[in-house]
Amino acid sequence: MNTPLLQQVLDRTTPVDDSPASHLEVNFGLLDEYSKREIRRAILTAVAVPGYQVPFGSREMPVARGWGSGGLQISLAIVGPYDVVKVIDQGDDEGVNAVNLRRLIVSSTGIPESTTPEDSTLIQTRHRIPEDPLDERHTLVLQVPVPEPLRGVERDMRELARMHAEADYARMWVSLYEDKVRNGVITRTTGYPCLVNGRYVIATTPIPRWDVPRLHRSRFLALFGAGREKRIYAVPPHTDVEPLTFEDVPFEVEVTPGASCRTCSSTESFLVEIPGATAGDGGHWVCSDSDWCRRNRERLQHPSRGDRS
Amino acid sequence: MNLAIDPEARRMPAKVAACRFDALESQAIFKVMLDTTSRPGLILDLPRRIVDRIPSALAPLVVLADVETRVHVIDTPTFAWSEAVTSATGARPAQLNKADLIAVPADGREHLTSIFTFAHPGSAFSPESGARLMIGVNDIRSHGTSDSAGVELVIRGPGVEGERGLCIDGLTEADVNAWRTTNSRFPAGIDVWLTTEAGRIVAIPRSSRLDVVATWPTQERK
Amino acid sequence: MGYAAARGGLKAIEAAERLVARERVLGESQWLESKQMIEKLRLAVDRVMGEGGLWDEHLAASALRQAEGDPIEAAHLLRSYRSTLPRLAYTTPVDVDDLTVLRRIVPAFRNPPGPQLLGRTTDYTGRLLDTDDETSQRTAAEKMAAFIEENVTISKAIDGDAEPTDIRQPRRLLDLLRDLDAVVDRRRTDDPEPFDITRHPARPPATRSARLATMARAETGALVNVWYRNILGPDGYLHEITLGEVRHGRLPVTVIHPLTGDPVSISDVRVTEVEAIEDLNGIDEDRGRFDVGYGLCFGHNEKKAIAMANLDIACERDKGRSFLEQSILLTTDGLDASGFLEHLKLPHYVTFRSMMERKAAIRQFQENT
Amino acid sequence: MDRNRRSELLARANSSELTAMAEAFLSRRSIAEEIQVVNPPEVGMVMMQVREPVCKERFHLGEVVVTRAEVAVAGVRGWAMRSGTDRETTLAAALLDACAEHDVELAAEVQALCERTADRIAADERREWEELRATAVSFEELD
Structure with a gap:
């Protein structure tokens, strides 16, 4: 149908926008404003009540639930035109899921991306906290698959709600005690349960225990998004995050004696194992934070260039 | 029907438009709210272009208000902001003790003690139903001086390294006591943003512990 | 090196x-028209709209094409599309008595008031795989079309003989x-606001x-399974349900x-x-007395509506x-379940290392004691 | 035909008929110069609330994709909402609605279009029933 006059009227109604995001073909931050408002309300409650899992009307995102849809919703609800985004998965900026999420954030906002925390303001991550110390400039957004730390000791959601409301964590302590007695160590691996601000027990996503101390009285804001479970929670800066353990049982992070990064020789970062290709090959270790590893290597090779690359 | 000649009704469309923020304005205001909530007592600035067109205390409310929320906005002596806000956002007007979002512009500030008393703190089962208050005050400074007015507070808790001082011209000790009583059943409680007409903003969420360390008479409203 | 895996x-x-785009769009066959899917893969399109919670046949067909026929993936595309749209309004509450039937069966009575209307169904047709080629299937279908034409007499007059x-x-x-006082009366007069599952997570007690x-927007297979488990599973018990009505x-x-x-009525949707x-x-x-359960979902999807009414x-x-x-609220959403399942494919080497x-720490303890 | 009925029929009229008529109206100077777009055509959703029969409770069935527009011709407002994502046709429908309010002569043309639409819908429904009624199972009961 040829309708030039109608087209003219239609074209007239397309708003002229001189904002930095004017070239985008989608809403700034993809979500409609209505969705953002609801996520923002939940985020503010989460910060005001550290560790409480705030229910929210999780939106379906262009990534599957379980692939970071909660973290993505937080990032898109808070991101502004002057942010610089870094996205990692397992510590790696080039991980396939990290790449996918970064593409979505960048393409729907037009903001720059970086792999270096120094240059970033918004860091979305799955399963790691960057090795570099983060500070006031940074907001760390963690993707959470299962936000409920008490699920292992209680299946009924009504009872779980009561336990959190009354800060009744007795059964959690009992389960940790039994674990210790039976196995000699507390066998919790990643997502170690922590008490936030002396009030709520949270699941520290599945970050390794290695990263847990860096949430304690941190200088940055940490926001946790569970899209499928429709929960948002937060650890504000300068807030106590204490791993649940007993006085005589020190909290243990992952350490493998003698292991060092094959690429940068570090023994002070979280290392992951690269198994050998054959039975005789013992394999080796590398840093999980690939950008930190790269800079560490360059620092060792060219000490004069300083920290930046 | 004398609506047509009511000067307030004539101003309404422009004021409603002033209460509509675009995506980037909303983000900028929200970011300031997030930063202040994360660091209670830290003084930041609202975007200039917003405080130029509406009372600054309305900005944080409008950013969060929509058809899902119930709002209680105090009208000022010069304008019915409640109507402008609800028209612009679709939020439902509600009584003080039923409202999710409450805004008290600086020149509508009366009965503040009862507002702190009757604002809904939610419950331990749903802390998210606690009210958020946005209150316009005369002045916000990080510490008291010889010409101070109002109250000087010390804030401790999440988001504060050690403690942080804050001097608020526009609050009385009675206000703060009512506020602390409402927040005494954490995690139930109210979260508060204080703003000045110059666009300064500070947040004191319910997780903060407040102590009044000095008081002065509040200055006359300008 | 056998292959060069680019860093990146x-x-x-x-x-x-x-690779996906080439095969999906090009391949050796024709472009799959949306219209073609709406007509010929009608039930798949309906299922996608129901599970996507969004009625638009063209968008659902596009989603199904893009998802290479996977209804859960197509529902996901539709749902993430709806996250970018504003909600413009709520409909006025539609009374389901205003439903215009295309099919209606009443298993509970032989001759109920109103018709036993089979409509368009293969319920009573043998499930024989038709392996005939297009030409013979076309010839057969054309005969059937001709038969319909011969037997349909459309009344010309607008008034008078319209069907009541x-x-x-x-x-x-x-x-x-209800007339027979054979059913528990649970009608409410307080008209509570409906819960909005798109804005708030529904959690027990709900x-x-x-x-x-x-x-209404659960995944069909999941809902059928929860129903079946409730009847025959370890936590269920066999009990007799009679379907009062099934309508499309x-x-x-x-x-x-x-x-x-x-x-004002601006459009129609089809429901079961x-x-x-x-x-x-x-x-x-x-x-x-009896009590009655109710099921209603977008499109023609009787399995889902029956499971829903029973549950x-x-x-x-x-x-x-x-x-x-808790099972219904938390485990029947197709996007939640399949998304979580599929996330297991993502790298987990950090958690696995932990x-x-x-394991090594536990083994060491075992060896020392 | 009242205004509500007209909106219902403009919502269901053929896209090509609507846009052609809108195009013709826009070629008149009196319309082209006076048209004002109040709300540009916007694609969105309406949440479908249904009242179920067992407890007479409302619940949300799901959302329906619609496009909505509002225009004014010489200050006279016209509104349209149509299912689907066609912004141009929805704009055309809103324009016809405004024109019908604004101008008696144009109102007659819009009315004619609406009547054709009503006839087509009625004919489709009659045909649909004629086809369906053959699938009704009839049992002869002995009196």
Whole structure:
């Protein structure tokens, strides 16, 4: 149908926008404003009540639930035109899921991306906290698959709600005690349960225990998004995050004696194992934070260039 | 029907438009709210272009208000902001003790003690139903001086390294006591943003512990 | 080196996308028209709209094409599309009595008031795989079309001989049972606000409106499975449900006209509706009466609506005693379940390394004691 | 035909008929110069609320994709909402609605279009029933 006059009227109604995001073909931050408002309300409650899992009307995102849809919703609800985004998965900026999420954030906002925390303001991550110390400039957004730390000791959601409301964590302590007695160590691996601000027990996503101390009285804001479970929670800066353990049982992070990064020789970062290709090959270790590893290597090779690359 | 000649009704469309923020304005205001909530007592600035067109205390409310929320906005002596806000956002007007979002512009500030008393703190089962208050005050400074007015507070808790001082011209000790009583059943409680007409903003969420360390008479409203 | 895996997930992702795009769009066959899918893969399109919670046949068909026929993936595309749209309005509450039937069967009675209308169905056709080629299938279909033409006599007059509305909108069986005082009366007069599952997570204990909305966009297979488990599974028990009615038909979409303030019907959606009659046999229940469960979902999807109606009444009778409500609210959403399942494919080497470390710590303790 | 009925029929009229008529109206100077777009055509959703029969409770069935527009011709407002994502056709429908309010002569043309639409819908429904009625199972009951 040829309708030039109608087209003219239609074209007239397309708003002229001189904002930095004017070239985008989608809403700034993809979500409609209505969705953002609801996520923002939940985020503010989460910060005001550290560790409480705030229910929210999780939106379906262009990534599957379980692939970071909660973290993505937080990032898109808070991101502004002057942010610089870094996205990692397992510590790696080039991980396939990290790449996918970064593409979505960048393409729907037009903001720059970086792999270096120094240059970033918004860091979305799955399963790691960057090795570099983060500070006031940074907001760390963690993707959470299962936000409920008490699920292992209680299946009924009504009872779980009561336990959190009354800060009744007795059964959690009992389960940790039994674990210790039976196995000699507390066998919790990643997502170690922590008490936030002396009030709520949270699941520290599945970050390794290695990263847990860096949430304690941190200088940055940490926001946790569970899209499928429709929960948002937060650890504000300068807030106590204490791993649940007993006085005589020190909290243990992952350490493998003698292991060092094959690429940068570090023994002070979280290392992951690269198994050998054959039975005789013992394999080796590398840093999980690939950008930190790269800079560490360059620092060792060219000490004069300083920290930046 | 004398609506047509009511000067307030004539101003309404422009004021409603002033209460509509675009995506980037909303983000900028929200970011300031997030930063202040994360660091209670830290003084930041609202975007200039917003405080130029509406009372600054309305900005944080409008950013969060929509058809899902119930709002209680105090009208000022010069304008019915409640109507402008609800028209612009679709939020439902509600009584003080039923409202999710409450805004008290600086020149509508009366009965503040009862507002702190009757604002809904939610419950331990749903802390998210606690009210958020946005209150316009005369002045916000990080510490008291010889010409101070109002109250000087010390804030401790999440988001504060050690403690942080804050001097608020526009609050009385009675206000703060009512506020602390409402927040005494954490995690139930109210979260508060204080703003000045110059666009300064500070947040004191319910997780903060407040102590009044000095008081002065509040200055006359300008 | 046998292959050069480029450092850079982006390059690998783009290469993978190119492979999909080429096959999906090019290949050796014709472009799959949306119209073709709406006509010929009608039930798949309907299922995608139902599970996506969004009615638009063209968008659902596009989603199905893009998802290479995977209905859950297509529902996901539709749902993430709806996250970018504003909600412009709510319809006025549509009374389901306004449903215009395209099909209506009443298993509970031989000759109910109103028709037993089979409509368009293969329920009573042998499930024989048709391996004939296109030409012979076309010839057969053309004969059937001709037969329909010969037997359809469309009345020319507009007034007078139009079918009475009680045939297109037959009285529901539930009302008949009410006339006979054979059913528990649970009609409410307080008209509570419906729970909005798209804005708030529905968690037990939930309202009935939250359960109904959850089931209306649940994944069909998941809902059928929860129903079946409730009947025959380890936590269920066999009980007799009689279907009062199964309907497929059109419901009007009615919004308030902003300039007149009156309701106007701007369009129709097709829905499947089911009433499930439950024989009450609990000690605390009214043994002299039946109770009724209700199912309604977008499109033509009888399996889903039947499961929904059965689970509605099962949940009502359960009264929170079991995990049934939690199962319905938390495990029947196709996107949630499949998304979580598929996320297992993502790298987990950081968490796995942490687990390996604990295993070693436990073994060391075992060796030392 | 009242205004509500007209909106219902403009919502269901053929896209090509609507846009052709809108194009013709726009070629008149009196319309082209006076048209004002109040709300540009916007694709969105309406949440479908249904009232179920067992407890007479409302619940949300799901959302329906619609496009909405509002225009004014010489200050006279016209509104349209149509299912689907066609912004141009929805704009055309809103324009016809405004024109019908604004001008008696144009109102007659819009009315004619609406009547054709009503006839087509009625004919489709009659045909649909004629086809369906053959699938009704009839049982002869002995009196």
